[in-house]
Amino acid sequence: MKAPSAPKQITWMIGLICGISGIIGHYANVPVLTEYNYPLLLIGFIALAAGTTFRGM
Template identity: 65%
Template sequence: MTKPSSPKKITWIIGLACGILGIIGHFTHVQILSQYNYGQLLVGFLVLAAGTTFREI
């Protein structure tokens, strides 16, 4: 198994933005955010996990 590496800055920003939008959609009622809040959280987590697993992402 390879060692985890730090993700690139853009990968980290995309993952963080998706996670924050998912949390906002969960606690507030914004039509598009509230409808897909769990999907946004999942995408944010997967982007961050891929960024730490693979070096070039």
């Protein structure tokens, strides 16, 4: 089994922005973010997991 690789900066930024938006939507009443807080967290986690699993992402 290969060791995980570091994701590209753009993949990391997308995952981070989606994750932070999901957390903000959970704790603050921002209409769009509150409605989609769990999908945003899921997208952020999947982006980071895919970026570390596959090379060149």
